[in-house]
Amino acid sequence: MGHIRAYYERVTELSESDWQYIAALFEYVKFSKGETITEQGNIEHFLYFIEQGIIRYYICDETVETTFDFCFEKAFASAYNSLITQTPSEYRLGALSNTVAWRISYENLQKMYDNTRIGNAVGRFLSEKLYITKSSRELALLRFTAKERYCRLLSERPEIIKHIPLKYIASYIGITPQALSRIRREIC
Amino acid sequence: MGHIRAYYERVTELSESDWQYIAALFEYVKFSKGETITEQGNIEHFLYFIEQGIIRYYICDETVETTFDFCFEKAFASAYNSLITQTPSEYRLGALSNTVAWRISYENLQKMYDNTRIGNAVGRFLSEKLYITKSSRELALLRFTAKERYCRLLSERPEIIKHIPLKYIASYIGITPQALSRIRREIC
DNA sequence: CGCCGAGTTGAACTGAATCAAGAAACGTGG
DNA sequence: CCACGTTTCTTGATTCAGTTCAACTCGGCG
Numbered sequence: 151m152g153h154i155r156a157y158y159e160r161v162t163e164l165s166e167s168d169w170q171y172i173a174a175l176f177e178y179v180k181f182s183k184g185e186t187i188t189e190q191g192n193i194e195h196f197l198y199f200i201e202q203g204i205i206r207y208y209i210c211d212e213t214v215e216t217t218f219d220f221c222f223e224k225a226f227a228s229a230y231n232s233l234i235t236q237t238p239s240e241y242r243l244g245a246l247s248n249t250v251a252w253r254i255s256y257e258n259l260q261k262m263y264d265n266t267r268i269g270n271a272v273g274r275f276l277s278e279k280l281y282i283t284k285s286s287r288e289l290a291l292l293r294f295t296a297k298e299r300y301c302r303l304l305s306e307r308p309e310i311i312k313h314i315p316l317k318y319i320a321s322y323i324g325i326t327p328q329a330l331s332r333i334r335r336e337i338c
Numbered sequence: 339m340g341h342i343r344a345y346y347e348r349v350t351e352l353s354e355s356d357w358q359y360i361a362a363l364f365e366y367v368k369f370s371k372g373e374t375i376t377e378q379g380n381i382e383h384f385l386y387f388i389e390q391g392i393i394r395y396y397i398c399d400e401t402v403e404t405t406f407d408f409c410f411e412k413a414f415a416s417a418y419n420s421l422i423t424q425t426p427s428e429y430r431l432g433a434l435s436n437t438v439a440w441r442i443s444y445e446n447l448q449k450m451y452d453n454t455r456i457g458n459a460v461g462r463f464l465s466e467k468l469y470i471t472k473s474s475r476e477l478a479l480l481r482f483t484a485k486e487r488y489c490r491l492l493s494e495r496p497e498i499i500k501h502i503p504l505k506y507i508a509s510y511i512g513i514t515p516q517a518l519s520r521i522r523r524e525i526c
Numbered sequence: 527c528g529c530c531g532a533g534t535t536g537a538a539c540t541g542a543a544t545c546a547a548g549a550a551a552c553g554t555g556g
Numbered sequence: 557c558c559a560c561g562t563t564t565c566t567t568g569a570t571t572c573a574g575t576t577c578a579a580c581t582c583g584g585c586g
Contacts, residue, residue: 209481216480218473231473234466240477263459270458271451277465278422284472285406285419289428291479292404292512293397296574316533324480329574331534484542505564517542519566 151176153224154199154252158268161275168266175258180250187227187243194232194239196253200225203249204313207241208321217322219283220246220310226276227251233259246314291324297333299323339364341412342387342440346456349463356454363446368438375415375431382420382427384441388413391437392501395429396509405510407471408434408498414464415439421447434502479512485521487511 151173158164158172176199181187187205188194198205205221207229218241221227232239233256254262262269290299300323304311310319320330339361346352346360364387369375375393376382386393393409395417406429409415420427421444442450450457478487488511492499498507508518 209477214481216477218476218480231470234470263462267455267458270455270462274451274458274462274465277462277469281465281469281472282419282422284469284476287476288406288472288479289397289404291476292406293402317531325573326575327533328535328576332574335534503564513541514543515565516544516567520542523566 151252153201157199157224157226158272162268162271164268168268171266172262172269175262176252176254178250179253181245181248183245183247185245185249187245187249188229188232188239188241190240190242191238192232193236194229195256197226197228197233197256197259198251198253200227201250201252203251204246205249206244206246206314206318208244208318209241215321216324217318220314220318220322222309222313230280246318296323296325296329297336300330300333301337339440341389345387345412345414346460350456350459352456356456359454360450360457363450364440364442366438367441369433369436371433371435373433373437375433375437376417376420376427376429378428378430379426380420381424382417383444385414385416385421385444385447387440387442388415389438389440391439392434393437394432394434394502394506396432396506397429403509404512405506408502408506408510410497410501418468434506484511484513484517485525488518488521489525 154176155164155169155173158169179198181203187198188196190209200221200223202223204223205227206217207219207221208215208217227243229239229241229243231237231241236256259269259273263273290302294302300319303319303323310322314322316330316334317327320327323330325333342364343352343357343361346357367386369391375386376384378397388409388411390411392411393415394405395407395409396403396405415431417427417429417431419425419429424444447457447461451461478490482490488507491507491511498510502510504518504522505515508515511518513521
């Protein structure tokens with residue numbers, strides 16, 4: 151759990167007693183490549199801290215599949231909207247590779263918020279980070295062309311380009327795999 | 339300041355002493371219609387609570403102007419990205435009508451976080467709300483046509499349609515005023 | 527070896543942008 | 557209260573980025 155502790159300590163001071171309290175609220179889980187972690191329509195019960203693996207957030211319907219985010223190791227993952235509001239998730243979380251993670255249940259998360267000061271601080275920090283990510287995505291979708299979005303992804307999040315199949319990258323930047331293929335040919 | 343207090347009390351219990359402490363951190367300000375509240379490139383120093391008026395978030399360059407959000411009365415407004423990170427704001431905040439607001443400085447906000455429990459809780463609540471708003475916008479931009487986005491805005495945020503000039507609504511849903519005009523003709 | 531999913535390529539189509547011009551609404555000063 | 561200029565909104569014609577449909581290549585794996 152050292153990575154979680156390090157994450158918390160990056161946010162603010164963490165007392166030994168708070169850490170003991172918090173550490174006991176997490177449990178260890180594993181997922182295989184391709185496995186669904188949270189299903190569309192279900193209420194999210196957990197906040198995950200990814201030790202190893204890659205997670206994809208997406209929505210499927212009969213015709214289209216849209217990818218909203220990827221989560222790599224040493225970061226928190228969850229169907230946040232659903233977790234926060236405790237309403238059914240519009241999104242699905244799936245493991246793109248074998249994944250090991252720590253997770254904390256919604257109930258334990260509330261305990262952490264109620265009983266530790268650092269809980270709310272980390273919660274706020276995490277929400278702020280999520281908000282900033284979504285903002286920059288909104289900006290990209292509103293003001294940049296598909297080609298610009300791809301090039302920025304290339305320079306800003308190279309780990310995505312390296313590890314993720316192109317069809318998911320295409321759906322992440324809001325275009326079809328065909329369009330992405332043509333863009334890649336152009337910029338060669 | 340009753341509206342701020344009510345806002346806080348909706349989030350969690352608010353002790354009288356915490357409220358006294360917090361209330362003293364805010365100051366009263368006014369803006370005229372058309373006035374810029376936060377300039378692009380400046381670091382945001384304040385979190386505003388809008389008592390009355392309408393705020394628009396936008397980005398201008400030589401050629402295009404893009405609108406990212408509107409904020410109405412009894413809600414918090416700020417160039418959040420900049421406020422949170424204390425880096426120059428990409429966005430500009432402007433008053434679309436005469437506006438009166440309470441505001442808290444970044445320094446006082448940190449004091450509130452450090453010295454009251456409710457501070458972090460409200461901060462987390464606010465970030466979570468911002469995140470959810472941006473998420474639903476990301477979803478709309480990725481999966482819906484311009485026409486669908488307009489219709490959803492019509493039903494979900496009618497106050498926007500009622501009070502905001504069409505050209506800003508167009509830029510908010512990511513199209514030109516011309517395209518919006520054609521959409522409106524179709525659905526009418 | 528043959529199958530299957532991922533990626534590429536081509537051709538036709540479409541939603542929205544752009545350019546350009548006109549109509550309607552709005553505010554301001556006389 | 558009207559006349560004026562300015563801004564907002566609409567309409568038309570053309571262009572373009574990206575979709576859709578369809579066919580083909582490539583690499584991995586039973």
